[in-house]
Amino acid sequence: METLLSKLLSGPLIAINLGLTLFAVSLEQQGVEVVRVDWAPPAGGDQEMMDLLEELL
Amino acid sequence: MASGFVIRKNQYYDSVFLMSVNRRISEVKGVQQTAVLMGSPTNKQLLLEIGVQDDQIKAALPNDLIVAVIAETPAIVENILGRLDEWLEAIQENTSSLNVRTLEEGLSKKPNANLAVISVPGEYAAREAKIALKAGLNVFLFSDNVSIEDELELKKFSAQQGLLVMGPDCGTSLIGGVGIGFANVVRRGPIGAIGAAGTGLQEFTSQVNNAGSGISHAIGTGSHDLSEKIAGLTTLSALDALDADKQTRVIAIISKPPAPSTLATLIKRIETCKKPVVGCFLGVDPGLISGKPNLQSARTIDDAVRIAITCSNGQAGLPAGNLTHEELDTIHKEKKAWSSEQKYLRGILAGGTFCYQSQQILREAGYSLFSNSPFDQKYRLADPDHSIEHTIVDMGDDYYTVGKPHPMIDGTLRKRRILVESHDPRVAVLYLDFILGYNASMDPVGELLDAILEAKRISAQRGGALTIVASVCGTETDPQDINFQIKMLTEAGVLVFRSNALASAACCELLEQG
Numbered sequence: 001m002e003t004l005l006s007k008l009l010s011g012p013l014i015a016i017n018l019g020l021t022l023f024a025v026s027l028e029q030q031g032v033e034v035v036r037v038d039w040a041p042p043a044g045g046d047q048e049m050m051d052l053l054e055e056l057l
Numbered sequence: 058m059a060s061g062f063v064i065r066k067n068q069y070y071d072s073v074f075l076m077s078v079n080r081r082i083s084e085v086k087g088v089q090q091t092a093v094l095m096g097s098p099t100n101k102q103l104l105l106e107i108g109v110q111d112d113q114i115k116a117a118l119p120n121d122l123i124v125a126v127i128a129e130t131p132a133i134v135e136n137i138l139g140r141l142d143e144w145l146e147a148i149q150e151n152t153s154s155l156n157v158r159t160l161e162e163g164l165s166k167k168p169n170a171n172l173a174v175i176s177v178p179g180e181y182a183a184r185e186a187k188i189a190l191k192a193g194l195n196v197f198l199f200s201d202n203v204s205i206e207d208e209l210e211l212k213k214f215s216a217q218q219g220l221l222v223m224g225p226d227c228g229t230s231l232i233g234g235v236g237i238g239f240a241n242v243v244r245r246g247p248i249g250a251i252g253a254a255g256t257g258l259q260e261f262t263s264q265v266n267n268a269g270s271g272i273s274h275a276i277g278t279g280s281h282d283l284s285e286k287i288a289g290l291t292t293l294s295a296l297d298a299l300d301a302d303k304q305t306r307v308i309a310i311i312s313k314p315p316a317p318s319t320l321a322t323l324i325k326r327i328e329t330c331k332k333p334v335v336g337c338f339l340g341v342d343p344g345l346i347s348g349k350p351n352l353q354s355a356r357t358i359d360d361a362v363r364i365a366i367t368c369s370n371g372q373a374g375l376p377a378g379n380l381t382h383e384e385l386d387t388i389h390k391e392k393k394a395w396s397s398e399q400k401y402l403r404g405i406l407a408g409g410t411f412c413y414q415s416q417q418i419l420r421e422a423g424y425s426l427f428s429n430s431p432f433d434q435k436y437r438l439a440d441p442d443h444s445i446e447h448t449i450v451d452m453g454d455d456y457y458t459v460g461k462p463h464p465m466i467d468g469t470l471r472k473r474r475i476l477v478e479s480h481d482p483r484v485a486v487l488y489l490d491f492i493l494g495y496n497a498s499m500d501p502v503g504e505l506l507d508a509i510l511e512a513k514r515i516s517a518q519r520g521g522a523l524t525i526v527a528s529v530c531g532t533e534t535d536p537q538d539i540n541f542q543i544k545m546l547t548e549a550g551v552l553v554f555r556s557n558a559l560a561s562a563a564c565c566e567l568l569e570q571g
Binding site: 042 | 199233
């Protein structure tokens with residue numbers, strides 16, 4: 001049975017990178033298509049605001 | 058002494074970027090201490106510990122950049138903080154200017170994406186991983202400090218969806234020849250690998266490559282996957298996937314000791330695999346895994362490589378990798394030069410699995426090693442910074458890496474420790490590992506070379522001779538030039554081995570009486 005995991009293994013790998021830029025760079029060096037997300041803590045890192053957002057979601 | 062700080066509201070940078078800026082600033086003449094970090098509660102505590110406190114810092118949020126400098130004069134502090142943008146821009150060449158702020162926006166740019174690579178701070182990681190899984194993406198989760206409850210929830214959900222979560226705390230994977238995180242450049246081939254041990258997986262894949270074979274996929278599971286609570290959910294999904302994968306002919310599993318119940322589940326699943334499975338469960342009693350159907354147990358990673366290659370090509374087994382006569386001769390010559398006081402081994406390692414495997418090998422030879430990551434709790438170091446008798450330290454452990462770069466990226470902490478150990482006249486052998494590959498330091502040996510030479514000089518000045526043993530994990534196709542790295546070590550009089558197991562065997566030989 002084909003799963004999303006087996007599809008990943010049969011490739012090609014297409015990645016979305018959140019966090020360390022160096023991981024995106026090394027994937028790009030290997031010819032992988034990467035979307036680099038310019039990530040920052042949601043709700044400006046304000047925990048109360050984040051909890052509120054979580055509830056809304 | 059003078060100090061000062063600057064806070065930049067809503068200016069977020071990743072930890073590796075911040076560490077690069079921190080390193081550059083700390084190299085300025087007259088600077089005593091620097092902190093370049095985001096305003097998370099943990100980081101604010103670190104600032105407090107170095108004596109930098111202020112109401113503005115207390116009020117800073119995880120999105121706010123804080124740069125603090127302690128230096129010999131106020132002019133130095135002012136100069137650095139006043140030119141902060143220049144410091145930031147100097148490092149920022151590689152960052153993207155894309156206006157993609159969230160995973161959802163990323164997906165709208167590439168709706169056919171099939172993997173999210175997540176390395177955000179631990180407190181946000183589970184949230185992002187959940188979003189990725191719900192959107193149908195497999196996840197490589199480098200972040201640590203994700204709760205075991207969150208990990209379990211993520212892995213149960215991913216199993217239902219036919220997806221894979223590699224991690225949390227997953228340092229490496231190779232999917233279809235592409236290295237993710239800290240990975241070596243390895244040829245593709247018939248051997249599939251699953252690893253709950255990051256550097257263990259790097260060692261296995263590199264050695265398979267160096268022996269002329271190749272890797273279909275190497276799937277990292279994260280360090281908690283084989284715990285009782287997680288029960289190997291990622292390992293089991295990876296086994297299913299590799300069992301069904303056409304290119305994979307044999308599957309190897311490399312790990313530290315699984316929980317007994319998880320090991321039992323795993324052994325049961327292995328029995329029904331269509332392909333042969335090689336299990337290298339470091340630290341597990343061989344009696345528990347020998348004689349199981351379809352499972353060939355390997356004592357070391359080197360053994361796992363040999364068995365896996367033999368299974369994959371059906372040819373006669375590769376010879377066991379023992380120390381050569383020439384190496385044994387060199388070892389005996391080294392021992393002759395020691396002073397009467399010299400008798401202890403000190404291992405200063407970057408790889409957690411290497412620290413563990415070395416302890417296993419030395420223990421089998423009758424040597425118990427103290428460690429911050431001990432094989433046997435009886436030998437836990439009370440203070441990781443102070444070695445006792447034979448000691449081996451995992452310098453990639455959280456104790457060393459909270460707010461500081463991992464020793465695979467930056468050699469500063471290991472350099473200091475080498476010099477500390479060299480001042481102990483009882484130390485005879487220093488053992489160091491060097492790990493190459495994507496995202497590791499581009500010159501790991503070069504970073505430690507001065508300290509290696511200095512340690513040898515200090516020992517010689519006392520009338521002794523310090524033996525330095527090194528293992529190098531990597532391939533000839535890695536971004537670093539492995540032959541040049543080895544050449545630097547050899548020219549510095551270091552005994553170099555191509556695996557952690559062989560270097561550990563050399564340490565046993567060095568410690569042997571007579």
